[in-house]
Amino acid sequence: MRRIRLSNREIKELRESHKFAAPIMSNVDTVEIVPLTEKESIILVDGEPLLSKVSVKDLGEFIIPSLYLIHKSPKGALLPPLPKAVVDAGAVKRIIDGADVMRPGIKKLEGEFNKGDTVFVVDEKGRAIAIAVALHSSEEIQQMEKGKVLLNLHYLGDRIWRASLELAKKTS
Secondary structure, three states, X not given: OOOEEOOHHHHHHHHHHOOOHHHXXXXXXXXXXXXXXXXXXXXXXXXXXXXXXXXXOOOEEEEEEOHHHHHOOHHHHHOOOXXXXXXXXXXXXXXXXXXXXXXXXXXXXXXXXXXXOEEEEEXXXXXXXXXXXXXXXXHHHHHOOOOEEEEEEEEOOOHXXXXXXXXXXXXX
């Protein structure tokens, strides 16, 4: 996989523009981007696949924490708390198959968020299964009974997850 090394200026811009990037990118030596597709890239921080860049038609580009960071990296403890959507067991299978999060599958929301914010999707035991972007604010979602509420950007088993595991093996 091709790697593109970021300059110190680009690293600083990335760290300053994303609240969750700052703590995991302090005191880093190298940051590289590994393009997977035209719309998906992995961001390696000192060789670890800690962030992902995902482009979504009509919504733009998102820099999000990777599920590798949450599940496998000790740096996951440095991640600031992000809002969560707790989903029921019936929704988990669909979400890890790539489906977006629908209102009926959400058992509860933890934390407040606005439209366009990054939200962790977790199962009832608190395990992160996906990273999504909010299509509505948490307040609006609480009032809704049906409809798509979170856009699934990255989930366990997807291309980003598989490539992250492969890249992590090469650096360990």
